[in-house]
Amino acid sequence: GAGVSQSPSNKVTEKGKDVELRCDPISGHTALYWYRQSLGQGLEFLIYFQGNSAPDKSGLPSDRFSAERTGGSVSTLTIQRTQQEDSAVYLCASSLLAGGPDIQYFGAGTRLSVL
Amino acid sequence: AQKVTQAQTEISVVEKEDVTLDCVYETRDTTYYLFWYKQPPSGELVFLIRRNSFDEQNEISGRYSWNFQKSTSSFNFTITASQVVDSAVYFCALSGRNAGNNRKLIWGLGTSLGVNP
Numbered sequence: 001g002a003g004v005s006q007s008p009s010n011k012v013t014e015k016g017k018d019v020e021l022r023c024d025p026i027s028g029h030t031a032l033y034w035y036r037q038s039l040g041q042g043l044e045f046l047i048y049f050q051g052n053s054a055p056d057k058s059g060l061p062s063d064r065f066s067a068e069r070t071g072g073s074v075s076t077l078t079i080q081r082t083q084q085e086d087s088a089v090y091l092c093a094s095s096l097l098a099g100g101p102d103i104q105y106f107g108a109g110t111r112l113s114v115l
Numbered sequence: 116a117q118k119v120t121q122a123q124t125e126i127s128v129v130e131k132e133d134v135t136l137d138c139v140y141e142t143r144d145t146t147y148y149l150f151w152y153k154q155p156p157s158g159e160l161v162f163l164i165r166r167n168s169f170d171e172q173n174e175i176s177g178r179y180s181w182n183f184q185k186s187t188s189s190f191n192f193t194i195t196a197s198q199v200v201d202s203a204v205y206f207c208a209l210s211g212r213n214a215g216n217n218r219k220l221i222w223g224l225g226t227s228l229g230v231n232p
Contacts, residue, residue: 042223042224106159106160
């Protein structure tokens, strides 16, 4: 696609429910990142995928968070047993990884509200 | 440790004023990259510029200019003749230390710029 696409744009859920957030990166981009942005805060790195390499999961805040990337393209971030502190905007970015630190291109994000 | 500091949390200016957004970074890497991104109210981060540590030339793009000074570990961003459409949160970021092929950006907390008509 023309840009990074994320769905849904907004998600309201009840505490304890599981949610899935989707990211469709720019076609041909081999790297994909998930970030979390809480109100008034900067970007918190969650997880990074690069081609067939093992993902860098070092930013996942707890074992309730997981992500997968199927076929090197679409990625799904899953949050199990959501808590109110999970409320944030979840941003996805992709990059070409053509050499040198990459320019990351971002989607519009998914705003998650846990009631 | 790598760190990016944007000391200005919020700035408010009147249209047509010039404004400078500060970014100070810390890194022990000799090769690194610095970035600026803009996040308008719509929420989508927009890439503005990438600069590598070996290129200290200032850069100008229209009303935007960037001043990179390794001696003070700063990469400041100036908007000349600001416009209402410049209202956004601006983030400065630093390329982190590579672990294998992984690359992460270290982000500042952002500066919220409001340009009033």
